[in-house]
Every structure is written in C-alpha cells, then in structure tokens.
Amino acid sequence: MIIVVICMAIVVFMPILAKVPLAIMMNRQGGYDNRNPRDQQKALEGLGARAKAAHENCFEATTFFAPTVLLVVAVNAVSHTTAYLCIAFVVCRIVYIACYLADWHFLRSLFWGIGMLTIGAHYYFLLS
Template sequence: MSLVLICLLIAVIMPILAKAPLAFAQNKQQGGYDNRHPRAQQNALVGFGARAKAAHENSFEALIMFTPGALSVIALNQVGPIAQYLCIAFILARVAYLLSYWFDFHLVRSICWGLGFFCSIGLMVVALY
C-alpha cells in the first residue's frame, strides 16, 4: 500500500513542481514575474511559456483522473503488484509528459498522456476485481 501512497503523493506534488518552469517563463518576461496579476501574465505567454502553462494545468487534470483509482485499490484492499506497476507507470508517464510538453515533442506527449490515462483506468479495473 505504501508504494501506491507514495505515487499518490508524487502525483499531488507534481502540479506544484510543474509550476516552476511556468514561473521561470513569467520571470523572463519584461518586468519579471507579475505577482499581482499572474494569470493575466500567463495568458500572454507564447512558446515555451504557453506550453509550461498548459503542462501545469494538465497536471491537475491528470491528478483528478489518477486519484480515484489509487484510492479505490487502497480502500478495497486490492494493492497488489499490478496496481503498484500501474501507479509507477502513471508517474513515469506523467514525468515524460511534462518533459515532452516543455520541449515540444507533441507526439511523445500525446502517447505519454494516453499511457497515464490508461494507467488511471487500469487502477479502477484492478479495484473492481
């Protein structure tokens, strides 16, 4: 169970870590980071900054998909090797997703998103059986 919880903790922290490249891009803009209107500044980003913003936001969306599966296998006492592998695969897919988004590898990014999605669904299936 602890491996699933560790993966869940990483998934919870990932959107916050994904904010760092976004903040970096905002800071590089003329005038630096606008802490009074950060979202308006984010909306004006292009290139790497825009991709960093999208990757940051998608981290929250992925968390919403992963959490029910991870909690289901814990609650239903279905934390076995398959559930653990799915959790690890989800985290690896999400790290690869972030990197491919930041560096504009769009096809790799889509594949990584799909892997993460299927890992999340797989956890729900494991919880059912």
C-alpha cells in the same frame, strides 16, 4: 502500499513542481507579476505557454489518478500490480511534462494515453 502512497504524493505535488518552468518563463517576461499572474500567463507564448498548459494539465491528471488510487486503497485491493501501475503513471506524467516543454506533441499525446491506460487498468483489476 508505501509505493502507492509515494506515487500519490508525487502526483498531488506535481502541479507545484510543474509551476517551476512556468515561473521561470514568467520571470523572463519582465519579471514575475505576482499581482496579476494569470494575466501574465495568458500573454505567454511558445515555451511559456506550453509550461502553463503542462502545469494546468497536472491538476487535470490528479482528478483521474487520485480517486482511482483512493478506491483501490479503500477496497483493500493494493497489490504489486497496482503499485507498478502507479509507478507507470508517475513515469508517464514526468515524460509527458518533458515532452510538453520540448514541444514533442506526438510523444506527449502517446504518454498521456499510456498514463490513462494505467488508470483504466486499475478498474479492470478491481472488476476482475
């Protein structure tokens, strides 16, 4: 169960960690505009725009992962398999962010898909 909780914490805080490269790119664009950060982010290009997209996608991924894991915990279905699926999801998300920043679009999509398969696998095992 502890592994599942740790994975949940990582996924919940991942958008904050993914903000670091975005903040760096905003700072390189004449300084971080704390009064109008969203306007500044809209103007980013290249790595900055990809960092923004990766940051935003972390929130989107949380909306799939968190309810799934909470359901697994709520129905007392935590097992070694669910723990491994949670670890796989976290690893996929980390690689996904790295691929997004590196502009490796094919690998990024591949790891996004694998991560989503881990979510589907949770439901498969819940319904089995």
